[in-house]
Amino acid sequence: MVDLKQMLSRFLSVPGVRQAILVGRDGLMIEGMSREGKEDIEAVGAIATTGFSAAEALGQEIGRGSTVGLLLEYENGLVSVDPLGDFALLVTLSDNASNIGRVRHLVKASRNEILEALDIA
Template sequence: MVDLKQTLSRFLSVPGVRQAILVGRDGLLIEGLTREGKEDMEAVGAITTSGLSAAEALGREIARGSVVGVLMEYEHGIVSIDPLGDFALLVTLLDNASVIGRVRHMVKASRSEILEALDIV
């Protein structure tokens, strides 16, 4: 059986990743780990579902297809939102853009493992 905390801890092993949060599409926290604990994981998870909904609506409006991922860049870091099927999202908070490629690769490599742990494969 896949341990979600162990899977998410791999993301935190990447220098520059501050949080890795698994959240349901309803905004409820499933599991999460944080390096520093400054941001409220439940609030981050809930708010990012709204951000993804807006991105999905935009994709439909401009006929660009389904959302593969969302990156939001702020003055002091980046938030990455990756849909995992119809029921969950993986949200990662990054200090800067230098680790985006590595994190996106880890999301793709971990996708089936996470879905299996959630029993939605």
């Protein structure tokens, strides 16, 4: 079985990805890795959880179904939040949107392996 740090390092190997954080739906960090360490990864994970909860509430309110992902684009970067089952989220922080397709593909390809490593598959 692959460990979580090894799994998250795959995301950091994507050019432009600065952080990969696995966080519980309660906002507590499970594991996180940072290329540079400028941002507090625990705070980023916790705040991303809150943002994802708001996106879920909005989806329910407007009747658009379950939230399958959240992309937040800023002047100097992109935050992607992807649900992994009912208990965890994967948060990635990128310099720009140029490799978001690669990140999304890696999330999809790694989902079951991450859930297995978390022992919630």
